Amino acid sequence: xxxxxxxxxxxxxxxxxxxxxxxxxxxxxxxxxxxxxxxxxxxxxxxxxxxxxxxxxxxxxxxxxxxxxxxxxxxxxxxxxxxxxxxxxxxxxxxxxxxxxxxxxxxxxxxxxxxxxxxxxxxxxxxxxxxxxxxxxxx
Amino acid sequence: xxxxxxxxxxxxxxxxxxxxxxxxxxxxxxxxxxxxxxxxxxxxxxxxxxxxxxxxxxxxxxxxxxxxxxxxxxxxxxxxxxxxxxxxxxxxxxx
Numbered sequence: 363x364x365x366x367x368x369x370x371x372x373x374x375x376x377x378x379x380x381x382x383x384x385x386x387x388x389x390x391x392x393x394x395x396x397x398x399x400x401x402x403x404x405x406x407x408x409x410x411x412x413x414x415x416x417x418x419x420x421x422x423x424x425x426x427x428x429x430x431x432x433x434x435x436x437x438x439x440x441x442x443x444x445x446x447x448x449x450x451x452x453x454x455x456x457x458x459x460x461x462x463x464x465x466x467x468x469x470x471x472x473x474x475x476x477x478x479x480x481x482x483x484x485x486x487x488x489x490x491x492x493x494x495x496x497x498x499x500x501x
Numbered sequence: 502x503x504x505x506x507x508x509x510x511x512x513x514x515x516x517x518x519x520x521x522x523x524x525x526x527x528x529x530x531x532x533x534x535x536x537x538x539x540x541x542x543x544x545x546x547x548x549x550x551x552x553x554x555x556x557x558x559x560x561x562x563x564x565x566x567x568x569x570x571x572x573x574x575x576x577x578x579x580x581x582x583x584x585x586x587x588x589x590x591x592x593x594x595x596x
């Protein structure tokens with residue numbers, strides 16, 4: 363998919379270096395977003411505790427979604443017509459919406475978990491966990 | 502980009518299925534819902550109707566946010582202020 367987008371950006375704007383620069387910035391932002399989402403996925407699997415998992419998911423999810431959507435809006439931009447501007451404006455609206463809502467929803471989830479007596483791991487728990495070889499026991 | 506997003510969703514699906522607490526599952530559902538908005542915009546290029554699919558993505562992001570807020574309100578026990586200020590023994594984390 364990335365190769366097709368990159369080749370499309372290359373073929374469309376071979377005659378104008380400005381559009382090639384805009385499209386390659388968009389593709390680069392998409393790839394950077396995928397890297398951040400890889401961090402989120404690894405963190406969700408590897409971290410030992412609910413709060414650390416929430417840390418990985420909240421940050422990486424927000425930034426990767428924003429980067430991917432903004433880069434996609436730059437790639438879809440082809441000319442300065444009204445429809446193209448409207449599309450970019452809508453995508454930037456989603457980016458702003460996600461920038462506001464994802465941290466607040468993860469804050470609400472964290473607060474609900476803390477009120478529900480879900481305690482974070484302490485120093486002793488981590489020592490116990492290391493003695494057992496890093497495997498948490500099944501609840 | 503869409504295919505690699507789908508591949509990277511597999512570890513989060515693992516966390517949803519195997520998650521030790523319910524909150525892990527809700528967190529995974531939230532992450533996947535946010536990424537579905539991105540995938541919807543990418544699907545729009547396949548049908549050449551990106552302007553239409555962007556509206557779908559806006560609606561999906563809104564529903565995802567409302568769902569996360571509702572679930573966290575549901576799990577949050579609302580206690581009165583006098584009981585909240587009383588020191589209560591919290592149980593330790595199970596390792």
